[in-house]
Amino acid sequence: MSRRRPSRWNGLLPVYKKTGPTSHDIVDIARRSLKERRIGHTGTLDPMAEGLLLLCVGRTTRLQQYLLKWDKAYRGRVRLGWETDTYDAEGERVGNTVQPETLSHDQIYELVEKFSGSFDQMPPVYSAKKVGGKKLYELARKGQDVEITPKKVQVHSLRLHQEDTENLVVEVETESGFYVRSLAHDIGQELGWGAHLRRLERTRIGPFRVEEAISQDELEKAPNPESIIEGPHWIPLGKIPLPFPSVDINPTAGARFIHGQEVVVLRSEAEIFEDKGPVAVRKGDELLGIGEVISIIARGRTITIRPSLVLAEQSS
Template sequence: MARKANNVHGVLLIDKDAGMTSNHVLQRAKRLLGATKGGHTGALDPLATGVLPLCFGDATKYSQFMLDADKAYETRAQLGVRTDTADADGAVIEQAAVPELSADAISQLLRTEFIGELTQTPPAYSALKHQGKKLYELAREGKAIPDKSRTIRILDNRLIAEGEDWLDIWLHCTKGTYVRSFVEDVAAALGTVAHVARLRRLQHGNFEIGQCITLDQLEAMSAEERLMQLLPVDACITALPVYALNEHQFAAVKHGIKVPVEPEVDTGEVRIYRKEQFIGLGEITPEHELKSRRLVQTDLL
């Protein structure tokens, strides 16, 4: 028997197709699962494909941890052509000659100039907001785009392949990194211009592309098979340490009452469990107390 809509809880890993917005993927998955509450954990551009974790029900309480997660991408930089959106969906605004480049020289540049902390300016066509308006809305209106430069971190990168006018690059980066800006910056350092011709997210936090299914695969399943694709609610926060409650502590914590913990337990956020059942997110305070932060629904306890 399929669950009622308000009892759909968990994380669904979708391999997003090109041409779809992340919200379109979410709405279609909600309909297929019969869920009423859901959200994605960091949008992918319509051109992009790959790992898109979707959270439903109680899992949405912990989706922020996925928004903050590191990500890995594979992208194709089309050299010699710059577009207004910095990807293949935009209009051409500049063309430039492509210098002869060796794989060794490109790899050296990537490994020396594009690793570690970098200052990056997000593309004009992005969902960042300024005074309540998204930057792409301002861009479409022909208005000046404010400087939204920020510090990001490229944890690792490598040149996968190259042609006369294109590069395939793998990169592992922190949240807030725009691959479109990365590609434009690399091209500028090489003495030309570029745009993203192809982008695929291979990893999002602990989730990898091999764990994902497509929307078409999900649609082909029965209602019960679809629900079986959901990962547990706590899948978003598996990087946090576990704290197991005894029955006395559980009775207090589920009513929002702090409980004392052992002095040797480290302070900070923890996943809290009663036996093997996930209860929610908690915090160990410097006073050696556990306080609840976000608990699952009472009827799930």
């Protein structure tokens, strides 16, 4: 059996997606421009949305399960007065149109209070969430009734500003899995006017901000892969800031880790560890992989790490 050809490029590429294309369209553009098949992303953007899409390239695709957990920030515009079946501007109008009014400070405060912190959110019927192995929007387009269960979501920050009687600007910072479309719909339900999401921009994923992204046009028109890899937007695998602690180990321990063996690290080198859990294992500027802290011995001042994902390639 032939072995998979090693990826030439391994890292993250922040891209600014324009409205219109799907997230998979952007992945296809990157595959052509970078001449690399192993490319994924850390969270879908709907076609009507724009903003930050974080691409995982090469071996970095194996980190997706961890990077998907990064929190995200959005800025959107909600149209008050009527709702749609998709909860956004691309859907069919549902129900009657109501003339909205200027919101009072108390009304805005109550909305912020209601939709902040932890609460149950109902996903849109037209969404990529799967039920019984099928995406909800596929079932909805076939006219099939599906029982949707609410999901617990977490909103860290919510700011609302009414531009005029018909438009409400929403800025929200949330954990992964949150639907801004559902927020727009629920705001309309709470006010009794109906509402839908008119525009959406993702402005941040974890530590990465939209200002750091390469434009979609620049990505598509890149003359060669090197012009992207050597540019200011590329983050090499070893430089990726991960959402959990890291430890730097010596070459001997690094060789053991790469071969799937547990390693013991002096606690003085890992004082940030208080609980068991995932840890990024590095050797200098190289990210060897992800390990799991399985024991912490205070008296012996050591921690034991078991490999759970090895990213470094073994030398032949």
